[in-house]
Amino acid sequence: MTSDGEEHCLKISEAFPEDEGNYYCIISNTIGKVTLEANLQVVQPQQAELAPSIAPLEDVTIEEGEGVRFNTVVIGSPMPSVQWYREGALIPHSRDFEMFMEGNTAVLDIKLTYPEDTGIFTCRATNSAGQAETSAMLTVKSKAD
Template identity: 30%
Template sequence: MNEFIICLLGGPITGYYIEKREENTDKWVPVNMSPCQQTHFTVPSLLEDHVYEFRVIAENEAGRGTPSESSKSTKVKDPNASVPPEFLKKLKDTEGNEGKTIRLEAEVIGTPKPDVEWYKGTKELTESPKYSMKREGDVCILIINNAAPDDVDEFSVKARNKGGSRMCRCNVNVRSPPRFRLPAKYQDVLNYDKGEPIVIKIPYTGSPLPNVTLTKDGVDLSKDKNVSIDVSDRAITITIRNSDKNTSGPYNIKLNNNLGEDEATLRIHVS
């Protein structure tokens, strides 16, 4: 539907005829078959997303006059039509310190106003002491309370309305001192055969990446040609080659970054 005002230009006008023309055509099509008595008119049967021009022909007792100049081009939109969500401001990768709060924000618009859902990985989040969710106008906010290493993950927000859905994502990192997460099997003696490569992968938490020191009987093995140490953001992998009986014994592993340190002992036996 399109409504516009017809301006009176003087003379004893008895009615008006309205014509429409679609964009990129030359054909003017009558809109009303009988004269309109009012100075405004609602044009029916327009196609949404089509562009039209309009013009008016005044009529009096002497007949119809010259058509007016055409109106500005008008694109037809249903004012009640759904508009899919659109993120004006997307989530950004964020990091914070352990024990502090981390705030994630995204700005989203749409018609009707979209509902939003927050996710950590693939798990949908709910309001809790750990997670606070709120809206400030079009801005959606997630507060991560008492940030911990377990909060290191991909977070996402999904906006949906009857027009569709959209999602944006970010990575959250928590700065914390390193802490070993030794599997239960590493609490016991680790047995290997002579010559067998010894590969030990030890999970840990902490950020930034820690420095690693490996010692046996007080000797630093970090530069030993038979020893290699690989550090990823979730695990330390220690490889010992050319093992023999002299390889047996307790090994001390120490992790440290600028926030703190942790250490553990592994007991290895080679037969």
């Protein structure tokens, strides 16, 4: 609290939820008394939204029957949801295609590959601030080649 002539000030340098409530300034002299009231509400700062950012995937060439793992770092706020696509079609969870997050890394594990798995694989990250995606070519060579 400070007073400078006719100016009186209450300064709260850091406000927390427990500081909420009514504050009163009572000014009195020999003639009388005046009471001023102010209500303080403390709101939590909103976390800034950040559109997703995603690291590039790299093209992969493997032999039929081998497994392959695609992974990419995903950031954003709020944390983006991640979906994987093959040739534009959403990949459903199955025993052959496992999709999961390891911290900020989105992972697609393909346990066993066939030549027909050849195609463009895309990782798409989406949150309320936007969307980002990256793609890579998977080439599966037939054992007969």
